[in-house]
Amino acid sequence: MNSVSRRRHLLAVVVLLVMCWAVVPGAALQSQPPTSPAQEGFVPIDQLQPKEQLPAAPLVMAAYAVAWLVIFGYVWSLWRRLSQVEQEIASVSQRVAGGGRQ
């Protein structure tokens, strides 16, 4: 192989490499499926797919319902305990007034 043909071979290899750098990454990118916003890092919550969003309304309603249940449950428990004690006081007071007779 003479020096001219060797130079032509070298030129052909360089051209091939340049074509590879230019074309292959572009082709590879084109063959990739498009990335969804969720794969690219931060996505504002209002741009998520509807199926990926957690509805807020049931959580808000549950929070207020829980708060009222605890408050009303406690008030009811207080009222019940107070009524029991008042009844016992009335009963024991009668027995004390009656000199301890049943």
Place this chain on the structure above:
Amino acid sequence: MTRVFLPLTVIVAAMFAVAPVLIVGAPYESSMGLVQKIFYFHFPAWMGMFAATAVCGVASARVLFMGRKDADLTAVAAAELVVVFGLIGLLTGPLWGRKAWGVWWSWDARGTSALVLWLIFVSYLLLRRFGGPGSERLSAAVGLFGMFNAPFVYWSVNLWRTLHPKTSVVPSLPPAMGVPLWFSTAAFLGLFALLLAMRTRLERRRAELDSLHLALEDSI
């Protein structure tokens, strides 16, 4: 207290009737949206718990250092209210966190320290229930310890990295959000005062019942 009880009940009921109107009218928070509305009951519940912690701690100190028996009635009542208001905070928080953070519970400094404070007052009540004679002084020490633990819960967001916002957020809220928040807080503090009065009355009546039982035994 009896003279104040009925007017205060009417005022607190009216405030709780108006609070939802203000909460619905408050603007949505820009990043969290609707779920942030939980804040208007979540924060006041914790304020109610802190108020109950302070009352229990001061009453416990009076029991321990001044030997005041009547303060013990207030301390027991307040300790129970710490557990009630803390329960509201501990239940509403995860419902908010599920949407805002994506998890029901995170072991961050604020949530964990609040849970520990709540458990301290649960232990206070267990001590009173099952501690037997002499548990009053021991539980008073627990109540005092609990009160000194409360500032750490409040300041935890400033001291450690946490998912909760810093304490500077609430004072810097715009009036459209601040007014409903402080209105709800006032309603919760009014409710706390009413429940404290009712619960203290229960303890007082129980003490009277014990005295009657003793009188009955003496008369037999």
